[in-house]
Amino acid sequence: MSVSTYVARRLLLLFLVLFGIATITFFVARVIPSDPAATYVGGLARKDQIETAREKLGLNEPLPVQFGIYLRDLLTGDWGTSLVSKRPVLEDIAHFLPVSFQLVFLAMAVASVVGFILGALSAAKKGSVIDHGSRLAAVVGVSLPAFVIALLLQVLFCHVVPLFPIAGKIQVAVADQYPIRTITGMDLLDALLTANWSAFASVLYYAVLPVLAVAAYPAGVIQRMTRATLTETLELEYVRMHRAMGLSRSSIVSRFAMKNALGPVITTIGTTFAAALVGAFLVEIVFSYPGIGSYLVSGIMAMDYPVIVGTTLVVSAIYVCVNLLVDLCIAWLDHRVILQ
Amino acid sequence: MKSGGDAVSPSRRIGAGGWGSGNSHDREELLVLHDVRLDFESLRGTVYALNGVSFSLRAREVLSLVGESGCGKSVTALTIMGLLQGPQVRIRGGEILFQGEDLLKKTEHEMVQLRGKSLAMVFQDPQSSLNPVFTIEKQMVAVVRAHTSLSKAAARETVEESLSVVGLPASRSIMTAYPHELSGGMRQRVCMGMALACDAPLLIADEPTTALDVTIQAQMLRLLRRLRDEKRVSQLLITHNMGVAAQASDRVAVMYAGDIVEVGAAEDVLVRGRHPYTNALRACLPTGSTAAHLKTIPGGVPDLLAPPTGCRFHPRCHLALDECATSKPPMLRVGNDHSVACHAVAAGGQEMRRV
Numbered sequence: 001m002s003v004s005t006y007v008a009r010r011l012l013l014l015f016l017v018l019f020g021i022a023t024i025t026f027f028v029a030r031v032i033p034s035d036p037a038a039t040y041v042g043g044l045a046r047k048d049q050i051e052t053a054r055e056k057l058g059l060n061e062p063l064p065v066q067f068g069i070y071l072r073d074l075l076t077g078d079w080g081t082s083l084v085s086k087r088p089v090l091e092d093i094a095h096f097l098p099v100s101f102q103l104v105f106l107a108m109a110v111a112s113v114v115g116f117i118l119g120a121l122s123a124a125k126k127g128s129v130i131d132h133g134s135r136l137a138a139v140v141g142v143s144l145p146a147f148v149i150a151l152l153l154q155v156l157f158c159h160v161v162p163l164f165p166i167a168g169k170i171q172v173a174v175a176d177q178y179p180i181r182t183i184t185g186m187d188l189l190d191a192l193l194t195a196n197w198s199a200f201a202s203v204l205y206y207a208v209l210p211v212l213a214v215a216a217y218p219a220g221v222i223q224r225m226t227r228a229t230l231t232e233t234l235e236l237e238y239v240r241m242h243r244a245m246g247l248s249r250s251s252i253v254s255r256f257a258m259k260n261a262l263g264p265v266i267t268t269i270g271t272t273f274a275a276a277l278v279g280a281f282l283v284e285i286v287f288s289y290p291g292i293g294s295y296l297v298s299g300i301m302a303m304d305y306p307v308i309v310g311t312t313l314v315v316s317a318i319y320v321c322v323n324l325l326v327d328l329c330i331a332w333l334d335h336r337v338i339l340q
Numbered sequence: 341m342k343s344g345g346d347a348v349s350p351s352r353r354i355g356a357g358g359w360g361s362g363n364s365h366d367r368e369e370l371l372v373l374h375d376v377r378l379d380f381e382s383l384r385g386t387v388y389a390l391n392g393v394s395f396s397l398r399a400r401e402v403l404s405l406v407g408e409s410g411c412g413k414s415v416t417a418l419t420i421m422g423l424l425q426g427p428q429v430r431i432r433g434g435e436i437l438f439q440g441e442d443l444l445k446k447t448e449h450e451m452v453q454l455r456g457k458s459l460a461m462v463f464q465d466p467q468s469s470l471n472p473v474f475t476i477e478k479q480m481v482a483v484v485r486a487h488t489s490l491s492k493a494a495a496r497e498t499v500e501e502s503l504s505v506v507g508l509p510a511s512r513s514i515m516t517a518y519p520h521e522l523s524g525g526m527r528q529r530v531c532m533g534m535a536l537a538c539d540a541p542l543l544i545a546d547e548p549t550t551a552l553d554v555t556i557q558a559q560m561l562r563l564l565r566r567l568r569d570e571k572r573v574s575q576l577l578i579t580h581n582m583g584v585a586a587q588a589s590d591r592v593a594v595m596y597a598g599d600i601v602e603v604g605a606a607e608d609v610l611v612r613g614r615h616p617y618t619n620a621l622r623a624c625l626p627t628g629s630t631a632a633h634l635k636t637i638p639g640g641v642p643d644l645l646a647p648p649t650g651c652r653f654h655p656r657c658h659l660a661l662d663e664c665a666t667s668k669p670p671m672l673r674v675g676n677d678h679s680v681a682c683h684a685v686a687a688g689g690q691e692m693r694r695v
Contacts, residue, residue: 237468244421244463245483245534246456248449255482259473334473335518 003331006339007324014320021316022309026070029305030063039083039303074313080306084298089310092295097314098185099169100291104273104280106188106207107214111276112269115219119226119265124253126231134223141220146279150213150286157209164209167288174202213283218272225268229261236260263330270326274319369437370542370574371397371420376434376444378419381427387644389415391598391652392434394671397542397591402568402575404585404606406621407595410641413578416595417544420576421461422451438542457487460535464547466527470519476503477515480534487538499537505571506533507563525556532563536573543567544576549584561588582625586610591677594618597642597652599668604678614680616657651683659684 037054038045045053054060058069073080079089118134125131144152158166165171170180170187178199183190188207191200233239234257242252281293288294292311299307331337378390390412397403405413418424420436422443436443438459446454455461463469471479477499484495499515506529508514519527528548535543545564549557565588567573579585585592585606592610593603594617602615613619620637639656642648648655654664661683669681 237463237465238471240423241463241469241531241534242471242479243423244455244461246452246454246486246538247482248452248486251482251486256471256474256479260471336472336520 003328003339007328010324010327014317014324017320018313018317021313022071022074023067025309025312026067029309030066032303036083036303036305079310079313082299082307083304084302084307089306092307093292093310093314094185096290096292096295099187099289100277100280100284100293102186102188103207103210103214103284103289103291104276106211107276107280108218108269108273110211111215111218111222111272114215115222116226116265118219119223120230120253120258120261122223122227123230123234123261124250135227138220138223138227141216142224143220144216145282146213146217147282147286149216150210150283153209153213154286165206169203169206169289170199171202171206174198210280210283210287210289213286214276214280217279218269218276221272221275222265222268226261226265229264230257233257233260259333262333266326266329266333270322273322277315277318368399369396370399370401370439371576372435372437373416373420374435374437376416376419376436377432378415378424379430379432381430382645385645386430388647389598389644390419391647392668393595393598393600394434395593395600395603397574397576399541399574400568400572401591402564402577402589404577404579404589404592405595406579406582406585406592408621408641409580410644411595412598413580413595414546417461417546417576417578420544421455421459422446422448423455423461453487456483456535456540457538458540459542459544460538460540461544461546462528462531462535462548465551466524466531467519467551469531470527472519475516475518476522476530480515480530480537483534484537499533502533502537503530505536505567506530507559508533524552525559528552528556528560529563532567536567536571539571540573542574542576544578546578547580548577550579550581557584564588582610582621594621597647598644599652599681600671601653601682602678602680603671604675608675608678612678614674614678614685615682616659616684617653620656651681657684661687 035050037050037057037059040053040057041049058066061069070080077090079093081087082089082092085092115138118137122131122134141149153164154166157163178196180187180190180196180199180203181194183193187203188200191197191203230253234253239252239257242256243249247256280291281296283289284291284293285297292314295307296311298304299311327339331339373396374394376390376393380387380389393412393416395403395405405416407413415424419431420438420443425448431444434444438454443451443454470476477496480499480502481492481495484490484498485492488495488498490498496515500512503514508526508529514522514526514530519530522530528551532543532545532548548564549560552560561584564575564577568575575588577585577588579588589606591604592606594601594609594613594615596617602609602613602618609618610622613622617637624635624637626634637656642652642655648665650666651657651660651664651669654660657664659682664683667683669683669686671679671681672686673679674685
């Protein structure tokens with residue numbers, strides 16, 4: 001099967017997955033005891049105002065009809081209006097998602113590089129001080145929840161040694177003086193594209209602690225996976241063959257065995273991506289980082305179901321796409337893998 | 341020549357093949373093992389794996405190391421290559437002289453330079469010996485460039501040449517192939533080509549034909565012989581198959597439980613063997629007649645955690661004398677190029693067996 005057919009089939013599958021998620025979230029949102037109409041009009045509303053809102057939101061229709069309308073709206077790009085912000089959910093997501101995306105991407109890049117290098121060092125120098133240190137760091141990263149790490153980082157680097165800002169995504173003065181023109185919505189990328197270096201530096205500076213907090217867990221998992229696969233690889237027959245041919249241990253690790261170990265590591269990167277995304281939601285709250293996490297959490301607090309459903313759909317779609325990318329990467333790395 | 345080694349007795353092999361040039365013991369000694377002792381520390385205790393192994397391999401000679409599984413053949417090979425490392429490996433003594441220098445005294449760095457350049461090795465299973473995610477070219481060029489100062493292009497040419505030496509003529513398409521795209525025989529040829537790419541004078545082949553089917557085995561043995569005759573590659577051939585040993589080697593060393601028990605010209609050892617273990621092994625060869633039961637040597641391979649004292653074969657030996665249980669028999673010269681380590685032979689207690 002050619003790669004394009006494979007990708008087309010996987011994308012088709014993506015729509016089935018999204019339909020399933022849309023169905024589940026819709027019915028769950030209807031079952032939970034809350035009154036969307038009351039949320040919509042606010043706490044001090046009169047009975048007749050709530051009634052009008054209920055009519056307006058289509059909540060008086062039978063459930064299957066509501067579901068039909070909801071699916072039709074989803075497909076036509078009308079993802080409903082946030083009960084709290086009163087703005088279209090899709091617009092809100094388009095505004096908040098790139099911020100989180102940037103955070104998670106940076107975190108995953110840091111985690112992949114750091115995790116892989118630490119894991120490779122650990123495996124190559126098994127039993128050494130480097131190995132023990134790297135494993136200890138990995139255990140800390142894996143076992144502490146992201147928001148705890150976020151709080152610890154705040155205490156350490158904003159209070160004890162005030163190196164980094166405690167909250168926000170850019171220095172207000174910089175944002176005023178050098179406003180970032182929105183192209184992709186990802187501030188760093190936009191600043192880069194418009195050669196807005198002051199803003200770029202400020203955004204990067206503000207992102208350091210949140211990125212570290214999000215990266216800790218995936219870095220730990222990636223370190224452990226790299227160490228385990230590389231250790232296993234180094235015991236294999238073909239590594240003994242490389243050695244019998246006079247290649248040194250370091251060149252075997254760096255030129256051959258690392259690529260052998262990369263497959264499982266990439267799979268791990270894919271699966272921890274989801275964890276990083278969820279971790280980012282809470283880290284955003286801790287650092288008042290205005291991303292989709294803050295948006296979703298405030299939506300959940302307010303029982304703002306269009307927000308919950310919309311965000312869930314988008315996050316699921318991202319997850320499915322990342323998995324597809326992982327599978328393509330692995331097929332590209334190892335020619336024995338057949339896509340089907 | 342195309343039938344499997346197993347089904348044919350060594351005597352018929354000799355008639356069919358012969359061993360080439362006779363007077364090999366006048367040549368210089370390329371590799372000499374002298375009283376090599378090696379243990380493994382395991383959780384259950386010390387495994388006495390090599391109990392004073394001595395033999396020598398001359399230039400342009402093929403020496404087969406034969407014996408049952410677990411007798412220490414592969415451990416001997418890996419020790420020569422310096423590939424046995426780790427906290428559990430204890431080399432307790434002896435020397436391995438290669439071109440006059442003791443390999444056991446070399447540092448890992450020195451061994452890295454020797455391996456692939458002067459000492460080459462191929463393994464039993466060509467399926468798992470090649471790295472699955474790199475092309476043949478990438479793997480072989482890395483070897484050539486590790487030992488020479490050749491440019492990438494020149495190294496590629498060297499690789500192509502050595503592939504054609506091992507009988508892979510359309511080497512361009514093979515170089516860009518991944519190991520899984522080749523057949524088992526082709527993969528083993530690639531391994532040999534890789535081992536010989538830098539013109540190593542010594543090739544250690546650990547059961548090179550065992551994982552291959554019978555027709556490919558015969559081809560591979562012809563290739564080994566051609567490498568000896570044309571490229572003057574000395575070979576240490578490790579096999580449990582007496583037929584392969586008879587077909588491929590000039591000399592044979594028989595190993596039992598970490599000891600060399602008999603060594604000499606192939607015909608002397610395989611046809612006129614003196615050691616009771618050699619003869620018992622030969623008696624176990626299938627004769628080809630239909631209903632005959634396969635013979636076995638009574639008893640089992642000894643536990644190397646607690647090996648028998650004296651001659652390690654004595655508990656299974658029908659000729660055992662009292663002293664066999666107490667002292668290790670020394671190597672006794674019984675012919676021009678034929679030595680046996682056996683008290684019974686020394687005492688003249690055993691008639692020379694004829695086929």
